[in-house]
Amino acid sequence: MTTPPPLASVLFVCVHNAGRSQMAAGFLSHLAGDRVEVRSAGSAPGRQVNPAAVAAMAEVGIDISDQRPKILTPEAVRSSDYVITMGCGDACPYFPGRTYLDWPLDDPAGQGVAAVRPIRDAIRVRIERLIAEIDDASATADS
Numbered sequence: 001m002t003t004p005p006p007l008a009s010v011l012f013v014c015v016h017n018a019g020r021s022q023m024a025a026g027f028l029s030h031l032a033g034d035r036v037e038v039r040s041a042g043s044a045p046g047r048q049v050n051p052a053a054v055a056a057m058a059e060v061g062i063d064i065s066d067q068r069p070k071i072l073t074p075e076a077v078r079s080s081d082y083v084i085t086m087g088c089g090d091a092c093p094y095f096p097g098r099t100y101l102d103w104p105l106d107d108p109a110g111q112g113v114a115a116v117r118p119i120r121d122a123i124r125v126r127i128e129r130l131i132a133e134i135d136d137a138s139a140t141a142d143s
Helices: 020-035 051-059 074-078 113-142
Strands: 008-014 036-042 082-085 099-102
Touching: 008 020, 008 113, 020 036, 020 051, 020 113, 051 113, 082 113
Parallel strands: 008 036, 008 082, 082 099
Antiparallel strands: none
């Protein structure tokens, strides 16, 4: 039995690709599984994923410790159905036909786990809404 293609491809973008976008990608991969293709990138990637973000995600059973910040490329944007920015301003290239969303979230850079938890929780709520939107769009397209 072959695996069906993903319902959508989602790219999360923040400046350093070290905190918010990594947590969002971790949640989407965990909650949607293979139903959604997940990418993340940064306009000026950091050297490593924020240790407080890794710890905060581990508290909810999601391991992002093996992730590495990646540079944002036009190809990554072009091959995504949804492009979700988190404080990267105008650094993200625009391609028609993509759904662009901006999620204003505090930057966890330089903060401890206690300060990152509410950011993590806000991201989870947005991810759950995004999955519902993708599922609804897929159901509408199938009918």
